[in-house]
Amino acid sequence: MGEILYLILIDPFVQMAELPDFFLQVLWEGFVSGILYALIALGFVLIFKASGVFNFAQGIMVVFAALSLVGLYEAGVPAFLALALCVLIMLGLALGVERLVLRPLVNQPDIILFMATIGLTYFLIGLGEFIFGGEPKVMITEELLLPTGSYAWEVMGGLVIFQQIDIAAAVIAVVLMTALGLFFQNTRIGRALRAVADDHQAALSVGISLNQIWAIVWFAAGIVALATGIMWGARSDVSFALQIVALKALPVLVLGGLTSVPGAIVGGLIIGVGEKIGEIYWGSMIGGGIEGWLAYFIALAFLLVRPQGLFGERIIERV
Structure with missing residues (x-):
């Protein structure tokens, strides 16, 4: 029993201290993920706040956007x-989702709208x-002028390798999240979005068009999906398997809260770093492969403590 406790509670931290450069490598890869x-x-x-x-369907939107990009390039269209x-x-x-899905189902129960997005998933x-076919495709990384080399950093008696595509992915993701945050925080459309998120009926009463707001946020979510598809595709292949990776956003949302942009960022970092550390330092104890399910376990444990997430709103209903 004592040996098992040592392997679980002490040995991983001893390994981190003995090989600090490797630990930094793990942290960096977890940060990018x-x-x-x-x-x-x-x-x-974005979509949940507005509607x-x-x-x-957000996961398949990532795949569809990346496949469209590669497919157009393979058809002879220049990369940019x-x-x-x-x-x-x-x-x-x-525009199609707003016109054909959301508008006919307005004021329907949430489960109906959720089922509609499942239908949209299988349609896409x-x-x-x-x-495009079902075969994996190679992202046009160099054609989009994305870097493909690596940097080596000598630190603590060892080396930490930074892939340039990972650095580019992190920078582009941070810039895009910052730009969207500023856009929705400081513009008229952003104020309208916050009004819609607070109260649909009140927003309608002051002349805000729900249809316009829905189209805008779905377009913003599509741009996010395109950027994500490019970055994940550059790190691996472009295939329908990417939608499984996209579902890792679910535990991120549990941690951060369904309505919080800062929560999405913090939750993503917790899940990315947590699953990478768990896989490297604890994975061998239970056969490896825990990176596939550890994020959901972390989310489940977190739900027991704070169901609304770190930045989610606590809603109290009196009955």
């Missing part, structure tokens, strides 16, 4: 023109497979 998880979660937050809809066309595709998707899967 966490930033990208936060970027995915941001798409969920109260939990968009189950393909990127611009993908922005227009996300705009068309946002079928459409994506029909147009």
Whole structure:
């Protein structure tokens, strides 16, 4: 029993102290994953704040956007023109969802809207497979002028390797989240979004168009999905398996709160760093592979303590 407790409670920390450079490497990789998880979660937050809809389709939007980019390039479209066309595709998707899904279902129960996003998920899967096929594709990283080399940092008697694509992914994610945060915090559209999030009926009474706001936030979520698809695709292949990675946003939302942009960032970092440390230092004790489920375990444990998340609003209903 004592040996087991030592392996669980003491030995991992001894390993961190003995190889601090390796520990820094693990922290960096967890940080990059966490930033990208936060970027995915941001798409969920934007849509939920504006419409109260939990968009189950956000994961497949990431895949569809990345496949559209690579597919257009393979069809002979120059890389940056393909990127611009993908922005227009996300705009068309946002307008289509608002017109064909949200508008007919306005004032319906939340579960109906949630089921509609599940239907949208499978529609995009079928459409994506029909147009692009089911084979994994290689992201056009160099064509988009994204860096592909690496840096080595000598520290604490060892080396920490920073992949340039990871640095670019972190920088782009931070810039995009900051820009969206400032846009929705300091612009007229942002104030309208906050009004809609607080009270749909009150927003309507002062002349705010729900349809316009919904189209805008779905378009913003589409841009987030496009950026996420490019970054994840550059780190691996572009395939439908990416939607499984996108579902890591669910525990991020549990930790940060469904309505909080800062919560999405903090929750993403907790999940990204936590699962990477757990996999490296505790994974071998239970057979490895815990990176696939540890995030959900962390979220479940957190739900027992603070169900509304770190930055979520506590809602008290009197009955």
